[in-house]
Amino acid sequence: MNASYDLHPDRFATGAIGEPGQRVFFLQAVEDDEVVTLRVEKQQVAALAEYLAGILADLPPTDPVSPTEADLVEPLTPAWTVGALAVAYDESSDRVLIVAEELVALDEDTGEPEGEPASARFHVTRAQVNGFIRRAVEVVRAGRPRCVICGRPMDPSGHVCPRSNGHSSR
Numbered sequence: 001m002n003a004s005y006d007l008h009p010d011r012f013a014t015g016a017i018g019e020p021g022q023r024v025f026f027l028q029a030v031e032d033d034e035v036v037t038l039r040v041e042k043q044q045v046a047a048l049a050e051y052l053a054g055i056l057a058d059l060p061p062t063d064p065v066s067p068t069e070a071d072l073v074e075p076l077t078p079a080w081t082v083g084a085l086a087v088a089y090d091e092s093s094d095r096v097l098i099v100a101e102e103l104v105a106l107d108e109d110t111g112e113p114e115g116e117p118a119s120a121r122f123h124v125t126r127a128q129v130n131g132f133i134r135r136a137v138e139v140v141r142a143g144r145p146r147c148v149i150c151g152r153p154m155d156p157s158g159h160v161c162p163r164s165n166g167h168s169s170r
Contacts, residue, residue, distance in 0.1 A: 002080045002102055002118040007031040008095075011065075012128040014045050014136050015072035020143045021153065027082065027100065028072050029122045036120060038100055039078035040085075042140060048085055048098070049136035052129050055089055055096060064130035071135070080118055096129050098122045 009029035016023040025045050028037045056062075064070070083103030089096050102117035124132070146153060150163045 001115055004118045005029070005036050005079075005120040005122075007034070007036060007121070008123045009128070011069050011073070012098075012122060012124045012132055013070050013072050014040075014049075014132060014139055016042070016139050016142070017076065023143065025139070026072060026076060026078060029120070029124075030073060035073060035075060037072070037076055037078050038120060039081040040100075041082075042143065044082060044085060045136050046140045048087070049133045049140070051087055052096065053133050055087065056126060056129060056133070059089070059126060062126040062130055064134055065127050067131070067135070069128075070131035079120075083117065090123070093123065095123045095125060098124060 007029050009031045011028070011030040013028045013030075014026065015028070016025045018024055023042070025040045025042050026037050027040050027045070027048075028035065030036075081103045082100045084101040086099040086101075087096065088099075098121075100120040100122075102119065104113045104115055104117045106112065107114050143153065147161055150161050152161070
């Protein structure tokens with residue numbers, strides 16, 4: 001079983017490493033000397049940013065943290081891979097709670113999870129959320145360009161577009 005976390009981080013960040021199409025995405029929280037890095041999917045980063053933007057839209061405005069506070073720090077060794085994310089706003093502390101749950105394998109015979117998933121609870125400020133959203137949008141947009149015909153991601157050499165009867169598109 002992997003470690004679980006409950007942090008009120010000084011930093012809350014997202015980022016990716018690797019070439020477009022082969023990138024690995026991360027969520028990261030830093031509290032004092034503890035760095036918690038979790039592996040996520042690009043779609044999870046995009047969906048989390050979109051959902052958080054909706055939450056902030058209903059709250060008084062706040063300036064984001066500085067752009068460098070939304071960047072990842074070393075080490076980039078993920079503790080585990082995120083399977084599910086949940087979000088809530090705690091009015092009493094004026095913090096957004098982001099809960100990540102570990103992706104666990106299912107037993108082939110029973111279909112039940114193999115063990116108890118770890119979880120991470122990040123209690124982040126509205127300013128940190130605002131900075132996270134801005135950084136997440138940058139990271140997600142930095143991927144491969146989209147085909148103007150089908151909307152699918154294209155490699156540098158183009159791709160076989162299903163809407164072009166299998167002809168290559170650039």
